[in-house]
Structure formats: C-alpha cells, structure tokens
Amino acid sequence: MSVATNPTVASALVGADDPVRRGWLTGKVSDAAGKPVEGVTVALKGTSFGTSTTADGSFRLSAQAGAYQLVVSSIGYITQEVPVAVTGGESTPVPAFTLAVSNQNLSEVTVTGAKSLNQRAVTVGKLPVATLDLPQSAVTVEREVLEQQQVLRLSDALVNVSGLYVTSTTGGTQEELGSRGFAYGSNNTFKNGVRFNNGVMPEASSLERMEVLKGSAAILYGNVAAGGVLNLVTKKPQFEKGGSVGLRVGSFGLWKPIFDVYGGVGKSEKVAFRLNGTYENANSFRDQVESNRVYVNPSVLFELTPKTTLILEGDYLRDNRTPDFGVGAIDYNVLESRTRFLNVPGAKNATTQTSSTATLTSRLNDKWQIRAVGGFQRYDNEQRTGNRPSTIRNGVIPGSPATATRPAIPERYKESLYGNWARTLSRTETSENYYLAQLDLTGKVRTGFLEHTVLVGADADQYNTQALTFTAQPYDSINVFDRSRVLAQPTNSVSSFDALYRNTRTFTNTRRAGFYVQDLMSISEKVKLLAGVRWSYQETPSDVYTYAAPTAADQSLKVTQQNRRFDNAFSPRLGLVYQPIKTTSLFASYANSFQPNTGQDVTGVALPPSTFDQYEVGIKNDLFHGLLSANVTAYQIVNSNLAQTYLGPITDANGKTTDNLNTNIKELAGEVTSKGVEVDVQSKPMMGWTFITGYSYNHTAYTKSNIYENNSRLRYNPAHTANFSLYYNFGSSFGDNSFLRGLTAGVTSYYVGDKLAGRNTRLYDPATGKPFVDASKNPSGDAFRLISIPDYVLFDASLGYTYDRFSVRVKLANILDELSYNMHDDNSVNPIAPRNFSATASYRF
Template structure:
C-alpha cells in the first residue's frame, strides 16, 4: 500500500511540474509590504486586500504580506482586523514588477493583545504551529481547531482537561487515579506521543499548568506525516506565552471552593533592543470536594527572545512544575456496577501520595533566508519524575467488601527531541509551491522500579500486600491502621526508545481555486534492549531489541470555489508498533492505520463567523489478535495481524464574533469506534463501542462584554458541555461467560460567569456545574471518579 501511494504522489508531482513549466510566464505584477504597530512591532495576521476584487491575504508573524499575480493597473489596498481601524492606500501595479506598500497601525502591540482577548479572529486564516509551516487551515485538507487565550481566560481554566472540553472530537475517556487524564480523539487514545508543548513532545503527567498557555492547537486525524509515531486520532500542541519588546505584565489571585488559592505573576519586557524576556510563576494550594484529597503545586516559566538580526532570532524557554497531590481512584465499583454512596467518599489509604517533578528546556532557532525561504531548528529536553504510593483498585463484591492491595511506583523519564525544518515558496510557471522539508529525532529513556514488602519464609519477595479490607458502605473502615508499610525496590528497569524520521510536503496551487497537498514520511523506531537490574544480586537481565519502520503518505485535494469556502478530501495513514511474535516466532510488523477525511470550511460575514464540517473514516485492518493454529486451536503464545477496527464520525466547529464584545464558539461531534472483524470464538465482540470512546460530545460558550453606558466593562458568559454515552469496564470476548462492560449515561454541565473590568483591574467569577450534575469517568472498573459538583471560582487581576 505504501509503495502504491508513493508512486501516486510522485506521478502527481511530476505531472504538475511538467504542466507548470509548459505554461507561459505570467505578465502580471505583485504587491508586497509590511504592517507595523504604532510602537514599531510587527502586526501579525492583519488582513490585506484589493478593494472590489477577490484578492486578499494576511500578514505573517513578521507583519509581512505579498499579493501575487495582480493584473497591471491602479488599485485601492485596504487593511482590516478585528478591533483595528481600517486603512487604505492607492497602489499602481506594473507588469513583471513588485510594488511596495507599508502600513502603520494606530494601535500599539499591547493594544493588539487586548483586541485579541476581546475579539475572536477566524481560525481558518491563522497558521498553527503544529503545521510546521505558515499554511492557513483554509488550505489544509485536515480539520484544525485552536482554543485561544480568550477562551482560556474567560473560562478560568486550570488544566489541559478544562481546555479540551472545547475541542470537538476529543473527549476525556478516563481520569485514572485523578493523576492521569486519558483523552480519546476519533476513538484513539492520545498518549504522551500525541501531546506537544511548543512543537516538542511532552508528558502530561502531573497535569500541565494552564496559566502559561497562549493557546492550544489540535490537528485532528493523522499527523504521522509531520511527527511520526502518533496515533491516528489527533495531535495536541500547547503554545506557551512568549517574550515581548514592550514592558508589561499581570498579577492575579484566584480563589475557589474547597480552599483553592492560586496567585500568579506574569512579567515581560525588553532587556535591550535585541533581547526580551518573560517570566511566569504561580503557586496553588487546593482541597477538593473529595474527602482528604488535596494538591500543592509550584510552577515557573522563564523565557528569552534574542533577535540576532532582522532575519534570525533565538527563543529559549524553560519551565519547572512541582505537583504534589493525593492519588484518588474514586468510589470504585460494587460487583462491577457503579453505586452512589456519596461522591465525596475517599477510599484510598489515608497516607497515599503522588509526587511529580517536570523540568523542560527548549531552544528554537528561526532564520529567514529571504521572504520565501525559512529554516527553523528545535532542540528540547524534558525530565519527568514520579514517586507514588497508595492503593489502586477498589473492586468490591456485592456486599461492598474490597481488598486494598498496595501499589508502589518510582519512575524517571528523560526525553530529548530535535527537529530541523526548511520551508519555502517557489513557482514553476504559474503553479505555486509551498514546500516543507524536515528531519527529526527523539529519544526516551524510562527507568522504573519494582517493589516488594518483605520476604516470606522461603526467601521469596512478597509483592502483594493488603492494607486491609474495606467496606465501601461503612466509612469507619476507610482509615485502617493508619500505618504506612515499608516498601523497598527489588529491580530497576531501563527501557530506551529511539525514533528518527524525514519527510517532504508540497502544497501545490494549480489555480487559485484548486490545490493539492502531497507528502511522504519515513519513520524508523527502535525499542532498544531493556536492562533490568536486580538490586539485591547486581545481575542485569536484558530484553530483545525491536525495530519498526514505515512510510506514511498523505494526499489531499482542495477546492475553493470562493475565498471564504474550502472543500477537501484527503487520505493519510500512520503506523502503530505491535508486541509479540507470529507463528514463525518473528516479531510482529507494525499495524498500518488508513484514514480518509472529507470536509468543508467556511468563513461568513467577512471572517466574523467560521463554520467547519468534517467526516472521517479510520480503518485498522491488521490489529494483532491470537493466532489460529493449523489444527484449528487458538494459540496462547503466537499472534496474527488480521483483526480490524473501524472508527467513523462527524465533527462540526462554529465560532466567531458577530458584534463587538460578543464572542462564541460551539460544536458537536459523533464517533463510533468498534471491532469489525475478529477471530471466531475467542475474538472480541464486534460492533460494540470501544471502552473509553464517547458517542456524542457537544459544547457551547458565549461571552458578551458591554461596550458602552453605565455598565461598560461588564462581562457575562455561559458555557455548556455535553458528554454522551460511553462504556467503562472492558470490551468482552465472544466466549466470555460474564460480560464486563459498564454502560455510562450521558450528562451535561453548565457554567455561568460574570465579571467587570475597570481601567487595569478585572474581576471574573464563575459558578460551574450549576445543576450539580452527578456522573463518572471510569477506567476499567476500579478508578471510578465522580465529576465535580457545583463549585465557585473567582479571579482578580491587575495589568500593568
């Protein structure tokens, strides 16, 4: 399949190049220039167009723009952006020449930031960092959603999970122990490979801090072409706030229900004409609606931006998060059913702890060779440590009795990532090419310890320790002895993973209406030999080394009948490494997951409203399942790649601002992921929704800030989040004697916000889950975590 797609992509590119070279050179001209703010900084993403024509564009991050293929003549050039006063200039275009027109806005860069907070810009026109190249989503044959700083601020989000509730097609599937949010996109679990920070892979252990987020970008569907080693559902990029060459900052204090206190400080400004800084710090101490559960967090995020020249700059960023919180596996299950005996009841051992430390460092080099060619290089490092002790599994019988077996974990993870990307624009005849070349590598070294609780009479390690049975219906049994048993390390296992890749992508603009995006990636992944050190004997046991490699092609066709409408179809795939061996004792090849997508993207009312609709179908027709031997029996050792899952769905995204101060976004998604072909007798039951995936999700957020009169500065808003039916427990085999699925009902939470801004002060308050809805997120049948009840949250801030 990969070879066929490769040949197809090559043929398309060659044909288009030949066709382009055969066409006559354009006798038209072009218009280029720059737009700056009143304090001399670049004004990014400002619209520029020729009046009474369809020719429009936007400035890039540097405030530069170019309008190509303009017929000779005199035109009126107009700039426009939300909250920015329009400007016009006359410009004369000469055949074969480029005319220049620069603008200076009346607003300063800080005022533009205020406008960004108080008015949505159409997301279809703003390139996302995840794309690795400045291509607007309108020109991408893939669904893209960006949750900007305004939503993050208005909703007073505290975690990545709070942000993701606004992303259609991505749903929280489980919150295991309240220490690990597990998101599903288009039916596929998003592990650490699919989460990025400023374009580099990152962990979400310890729950990423939201106070530093400028935006969260979600590239839905397969992103294997650009990143490799990711699942087919989506990739998520957390974009942090950057330094500025103007002095400013903000201090705030957030307080909420259950003794939550969170002060934050954000400072930025120039150190010199070429060097700027930013420093963000926050401290949080909070209780919980759950008995005995608390958290304590410290976060700092410094960054420096150095403009070496007009063409070259270096951005250095780092952050540190110390997050200590009580591991909470919720109320557990009773006879594999969920029973409401109080969502505040904490059943873990009284001394349970989970301590994490995350340190990251990243350097980004950007160099513009000229207005058409650019190089970017990224190097990042992350260290993540976790120290955990507690009881995981509350699986009570019908009488409510459950053992509380202890679990101890100590792990260290070091991750390194390197990227070099080159992108450029050139023409072959009248055909425009926007190309991207890239190479990347990342390495991961994870060390984890196994523990024991002593030795038995025969000298063997005791690896199971029951802290004492608990009766979930009798709160007096929860505390137990209160004594924390000693656990000691027995082995320390190092598991290295190395991944390398190279790719090429070309957006081919055949005409202004018809475009083709074609690309190909090669990825090589090495799961190096693990090394398990016995800490008592000093003997090291080594595991096998496994190599996986695959080509990941992508082909998309884009048709834009109007400047405000884009329709597309696309094909892409990604690979998923498998464990185990086949009947010939050979390591299993990776599974290739094929995805087709079709969609339409629209901007209405001059970009004040955007509405995008997407349909997708994802098929993995070679998942690993137990092998059928020659005698017809099912192997308990060997596997074969002939199972199949299918995931299809629909997504709708709508957002915009139809009046000044009135901002909204809403969306809906449907997904059905299930097994569609499995082995007879022992295979999984087909056409049953996979555990963790959600049938329907919907969200709506509306905020209005009064612009005039006695109530000027008053802000009112509301948000509603709908989570549809889903399954907990486990998907069952055809020969299962007892079905273990736990059906979960749908629920809706509604939040209401009100605030007021006066000069540099602002106060914003929120009541969440107004109706006090009760529901659960379930991991298997033991981490049954209730959603939060009605709560209050208030943020007081001062900008300077």
C-alpha cells in the first residue's frame, strides 16, 4: 500500500534540496521484544526527506527547519505517524518507536512524498517559486525516473519532456539538442546553474534531476538561444551515511561499473560529502567505432552557521571515442546502412573536461536570502579525423554516356566512379578556460496590498579559448561500397596525422556581464504579475595567427586577422498568472532575447544583435489532489531582424557600383518564425502506477528571406514529437511473502516526426550574384536540396527486481528495430541504434 501524503507543507523560500537552516532528527526503532529493526523507512510526510534505520535500529534524518509529520513504516508492521519539529543547526531527539506487527498480509510500504511537477521549484529559474506560479513552461525529471529508465545518455531522458529533441550527433562525439526550433549550444546547457561545454556527452549517472526551462531565459542568463535552457543537477552530499555500487552491461560490449558513497565526515554534523563515479567501455553497432570514459564527481557540504552553507562541487571527465560521421550521402541521397564506417584508420576524438563550483548560500532572515556562485571549467579536445563524407562521386568514367543523378547503386558500379571518394586527414586541438561569478538576492516584501517575490542579481563570465588547426592533406581514395577496390592514390598524400603541419592558431577572449531584476507581484490570491528586465554586455575579441608553410623562407607566426566586437542589449520580461483555484493557473507572457551577429552592414558598421520576441500562453493543472499534473502551452517566437546577406548594390573605393558578392556584408531584414503547442503530463505513484506522457507540435520557418523560399522549414526540427512512459510497482498489490513484491515493470515509447537535413533550397546565390531559377540546375552547378529524415517510433520495455539491498534492472530498447538518422547537412548521417539490451545490478549499503 502507499502512505498517503499531504502536498501542502509549510512553504519555504528555497527548494527542498537547499541545505540552508537544516537540522536533524535522531531516534531509534525496535520491535515488541525490544530488538532493533533495520531498514525501517523514516520520512517526513509531504516532502522528499527520508532515510532508513541502521543495523542497531537508529536513524538520523536531515531536513530544513519547520514543523512536519514523521512517518515510520516497514513491511509487516503498523505504520506510525507523529508530529515533529526540526530546528535549524540542531539535532533533535524523538521518542523511541516500538513497532507493532500487523495482522494483515501487508505489501511493501512506500512513502511517496515527492512534489508534483507544478509544485517543484526549478533552480535554473533562480526565482524561488513553484512552477505553478511562473508564466512559463518548465519540466523536471527526477532521479527515480532516470534510474527506472536506465538512462545512459541525455538523449535517453528526452522521452520525459515534450518538444525536446536531438538535432544532430555530429561526428558521433556529442548530442546536440534543441527545442522550439532552436539549438541548445553551450550557452543554453548548464550544470548546477553554471554553463558547461556540451562538446562532450555529459555523464548521466551522476544526475539527481534534469530541469528544462522552455522559452526565453535571456533575462536570467543573457545570450541564450530562444528555445529554452537545460540544467543538469548532480547528486548532493548527505549527512546520512550510505551509498551503492553497481555494474551495467549491454549490447555492443558495454561495460560500466558505477559507485556512489555519501555521509557525514566522521561524526561531524557540520560537514558532509558525496563521491560518485564510473568507468565505461564499449564498442558500437557501427563498424570500427569504440569508446571509453572515466568520470568522478566529488562534492562537500559545509554548514558554516545555522543560516549559511557552502557547497563545493567538482567533476572530472575523460572521454575518448572514435569520430564517426556516419554512412554518407551521394547528391543528397542517403546511402542506407547501419554499420558502414567511412572514417580513416587511427581517427580519434579525445576530450578532457574538469569543472569546479562553489555555492555559498546565506539566509539573512526569514524572508531574504543571498546566494553567490563561483565556477571554473577547463575543456581540452584533440580530434584526428578524415573528412566528412559529403563529396562522394556520383558520375561515371570519362567517355561513358552522360547520366543524371543516381539515387541507387548501378549494377556495374565497379566500372564507374560511383561511390569513389578521396579522403583527407585533418587535425584540431582546442582548449578552453571558463570562469563565472554570480550573485543573487531573493526575498519577499509587501508594499500596500502587493506581496513581492523579488530577484536582484548580477553575473559575469569569461571564455578564454585557443584553437589550433592543421592543414588538411590528401590521404587515400576508396569506393564506399567496395573497400577492397584499389584506386589511384591522390598526389601529395600523407600517411599519418603526424605528417600534418600547423595552419592557424585562434585566440578568443569572450567577456560578458549582466544585471537583472525580477518581481513576482501577488495582486491577489488569484492574480500574479511577473515583470523584469536584464541588461547584458558582451565583448568578443579574437586574433587569428597563421603559420608559414614548411617550405616558406619566413617561418614566423603572423597575425592575419583581428576582430573586436562590443554588444549590449536589454531583455525585458512580462507575464500574468491567473489562478481560479489553487491547483490551476492560466498564464500569458512576453519575453525578449538577443543573439549577437557577425559581419557588417553595407556602410561597414558592425551588425547589432538580432532580437527575438516570444509570446506564450498556457494552462497548468494539478489534478486529483496533486497526483496528476497536466500542462498545455502554446507559443510563438519571431526573429524579425534576422541577419541575411545583403544583395543590393555596393560602391567600391573608385565609385564603381556592382552587385554585392561579399557574404560578410549583411542586413537585418530577414525573419524566422517558430510556433507550436506542447503538452506535458506527469503523475505521482497511484496504486503502484506512474506515468509520463507528452506531445509537441512545432513549425519553424523562414517567413521573410531574400535567399530562401518563404515558409520553408528550418532544418533539424521535427514537426511532431510524442512520448509515453508507464511503470508499475507490483509491491502495491502483493503481500509480503509474494515473490512479486519487489518486481517493477515498464514500457516507454518516443515518437519523432519527420524533419529535414541537407541544405535549404536557395532562390538566389550570393556567391555568384545570380538567381536560382531551378535549384537542381543552378549556375554554379552546386545544387541545394533538403533531405527528408523519416519519422520513427522507439519502443522500450524494462523489468526490475529488488530484494533487500540488491536490485537488478533489465531493459530492451528499440524493440521494433526502427531505422532513422540524425543528420547535420548531408555530411554527418548517423543512424540511430538498432534493437539492444542492457542490464544493471546494484547493491545499496
């Protein structure tokens, strides 16, 4: 059975995981004979605070200061409930519990004190209010869901959030995400509220939860894309001692041991730690592709005073894998295959990422809190790879009859050039230091009849990046369909990456700063108004140094290009929330964001940033006493001053007027519009059942352009996505002695609608100054065409079994063995994984 919980607990200014004003409850549990009982669940009703008794029957539970109901429950015993009070900075003993045996054949008792989707505060939103009060769509995915679904990569977790999808997996070394028609770059991806470089796949085993704040977040973070932001929250220190060890194995040689340990330092009630990590080694369903990684995530919590805490967090990731640009395409026709590998021998992508974060939180009084964050990240990457397979031949040998484009392989391709491809070697080395400082003041104040929840903050960050490129050189020639064929080798070919010589070294030093203020005004119990604005400043200087060729007489390194950009912008936000009842809110909002541009206008002046106007309306519901949350959002995002190539006349220094052929000369005259609908539904456990479902529709298109067709869709964005996950815990229906008591089962499905890759059809070619009458017969002979990526449905099933401290989970993924692709242009055509399995065994201590 489930212990019912009351979701209404005394409200706190900060989220449940915030250690400010934390105290402890201590006690002991024994049976009727006076013997200690181990493994008894001790939890605070209506919260996520809970623990279990140790071998001597004792427990120590950490929670925020406040009044609660303490629930003590265990299989085969009558559940007990008593009122308790937690005092900040102190340990409070509670009377000893004596468990009475139940006469009923009880199933496992589970305390479900988790908050609903709309009751949780999203830390990436900075303002300490429940999402029900925010005029913006937000979704969180908790650790329990991630573990149930055996999430290995972030792409596995997308099945829980409507409208969040993979845009591409360029080179197979990263997963590029997007929503609402816009890509999430490193500017939109955060870990514990600090930006991190998403050029490497983050480690999912360390996550406590995943937060998605949809739509504009420019007022909080400045230069972020319009679609939303993603925040990965890692596991935090705990004073209760415990941990787990596990091993995950799976298809394609996956082998992944995992550990997690936490507790107080010694007998201290002021210092706690956590350390988790993993090693991973795997092959792939792709020929010759392999990977290995090491990850460690330490953190320490200091209770400096009853009102002040300091959390130090760090992580280290070393990720080595084979760069893989997919199966290739000929003239925008995908060469269907799941296993064809086209990269050169010895290709590798090696990344090391180290980060550290210090978060100091102090409660000034019962209504005001200050939070300071300092962060540092080091990112190093070396890639040695062949060229992307986008220039594979589709013609025939000289003297053969002329042929049109061939979407299929000719029967006698061995006598033709069809499928021949000249490969080159290339090499890059990138290093980046990132620094962040952030200060936020939040609190509540009343002016007359208005109650204000206020956020005032400032931040500054800096990227120091150094990128070294080597001159690409010819390597060999192959036929992609028959690798045994011997083809004439290119002239001046090299035999190894070490033979490449340095070409350019680019230094960039991006500096940003921002000041922001937000106020959520409660006009009445039913009406709330959110208003705020941010001012952002950004400098983007860069210097490009070019190395002399090895044969040059002058071997000095010279500056060949210097760029200096200075941008600033205001980002306002306005939203209205109406709550006809406490569990339902209707909202409407407007927000503005910006995106810096490169290039200059026709007068030679640097282009100002483009701006995005975002409109959003929606309804949020907590139904059936908070057991079910159902939210619907509609939005429109318009970039009405999109930077596009200037096609008008220009006058040179001699007064001669010609058509512009310089693509660096632009005008802010284009327009892109994104509009859509999103539905998110999540449940709490109900009689053993839990489910998550959602749907999204998006149409992102050029609505004004001098190069592309109006209303032509932007690439990489699926028109529709849908998700559904259903899990059942057999422990809610079967007795204590039943074998099925520890069994769970679930299914997950994820639909990705059709999307486009390739290159948008052009009406005008700025490189030639001539219109494209027919995109397939343009003057330059270089057609621009789109590739339609087929829709697909992923269907997964899983089983889990827990006995005492041991648990086993088994998952079968892509049961239908669907085939589709993630693409970038036409040169990184990466198939999705076929049917595969994984199994995880773990022991909790």
